[in-house]
Amino acid sequence: MNIVVCIKQVPASAEVRMDPETGVLLRDSAEGRLNPYDAVAIEAALRLREEGDTLTALAMGPAAAEKVLRFAWAMGADRAALLCDRAFAGADVLSTARALSQAILALGGAELVVCGRQTTDGDTAQVGPALAAFLGRPCACWVQSFAREDGGITVEQALTGGVGKAHYPLPCVLAVDKTACVPRAPSLKRKLAAGKAALETLTLSSLPDCDPAHYGLLGSATSVKRIFPPERPQRGQSIGGTLAEQAAYLAAAVRETAKEGQPWL
């Protein structure tokens, strides 16, 4: 069967500051890296792959995003495809999920799609379930453990107040949590070969639905009204003095709230 793992290149540092005077975004670096949640998704997909399956890594992004696809290939993916077109720029969750779902169809469809729980830049955790909705399949989010059995995937999910267990029949989509498994390091051999691995490139015209109005900014339902630096309330009270005086101040605060049974109470 076909398995697709959706991955994303994110800024190396998720922390971006805004100059409060000018409103200009100050990025630490333009370096990209693999979304850390997606390394877990690749590992999960590799573990769910059985003899005869094909695992394809799929990323949407600029040409530079091929770096993360080569990494996925080095980890063990059979194919890697980059969905890259200016038409996809400025996509929100709806528009991103639509593009990815169409790319999966263009790749020949997939019985199993694996995503990371969320990205560190968008931080929505919504693309996985949204793309499942576009594909018309159930999606298991917050996956803590997974096993392929009985024509589907048995998962444990972190839910409110506990852990739910369920069997999701194929075809389905999984959004795996970081704790689901530990990503392997690519072997040296594949790492060296990854630079020459053939990447497939998909553009708008590769998709079954190639209406540009459905993608990118045009196909997005949300728009950004404005961005602004968060309000910083007045600073708190400064506790100065010597180290001993500061420690005494802290000790008084701790004594007020510490629970009974502390040896020093």
Add this chain to the structure above:
Amino acid sequence: MALIFDAARCTGCGACVRACPFGVLSLAGGHAVEGEGCRACGACVRACPHGALELPKKAAPAKKAAGFLVFLQFEGTKLLPVSLELLHAAQALAAPSGEPVWGVAVGHGLPDGAFTGLGISQAWVYDDPVFASFCPDAAAAAVCDCVRALSPAALLFGATPEGRSIAPLVAVAFETGLTADCTSLYLDGGLLVQVRPAFGGNVMAEILTRTARPQMVTVRPGVLHYPAKPSARPPRILRRAAPYPTALRPLGFAPQEQTGDIAGAKFLLAIGNGAASKEQVALFRGYAERLGAALASSRALVEKGLMPLSEQIGLSGKAVAPELLIACGISGSVQFCAGIGGAKRIIAINSDPNAPIFSAAHEYIVGDMYELLPALLERLEGTAG
């Protein structure tokens, strides 16, 4: 509902048949055909790789969207606090225009009494055995059914694991926007302004859903603080069964111990990038134990794999409400500060005199946490007994 088929494009591949959640489509004579019961959900249109299917164009303009619909999440028969927070927010937002506030719930064996005093005019209750377990597909179908009936202007979910699983399915069904993890909401010119931290939390973004409806958001538990407006008037309760069954097979639920949970802790010692190694984290875990505090952290340490997600404070972690929070080596991103609004007393320690955390803290010390904590413990333990 009659779908529009383009026989010239249809190859009879069956993608639409597999995608149809209602089992309405089948293959006949090498082409897809429609049976009874199409709900125009569009799953087949999206699944068709050949563009051979279309939904009929909306003949009449959709009913003007108005009103606020809140997804009411129950744990058993107990309404989650986040649902109340959403109701209070919706009531405050709806008050100037007098628009209605409704609730929609999925569950099994939910008594009418669970919906009184909430200040809603209608409660749509999808009560069905399937909802005894968490089945996001069936839950989303129920919410979609309610949205079709009510045409709300806005639909609000708590950003719980369940809410965040169901909401995207509903958003795609209506091809509308969904803003995750909002920290505040307000109305501007009739549009719902959805405020959330962006770019890791040092920038705030205001998001609009200009034309699509409903305007959808998820909101973190514990961040909205609108005054409660209790209402004794019981809502009109509309009971429904599940619109369609789930694709998945639930296999049980294991409740988790809530003890030791940072969300309920009275005294928290929180660490951040100032303790960015395994050894340093272990050192502070020892300090926390000796202080009788629960150890928590900012996202940075969770991302590095040094602390578990269950002990993360902030927007992508937990909202906490301790009596005392000592924050050590935490810069104080918006993402972190969104989780500490409920803390009664915050003392921050940081070596950077310009650390943003000093604005969120009630008291702060510019200093070295590696000197201060041992000094604190020496002070406490040295005077024991």
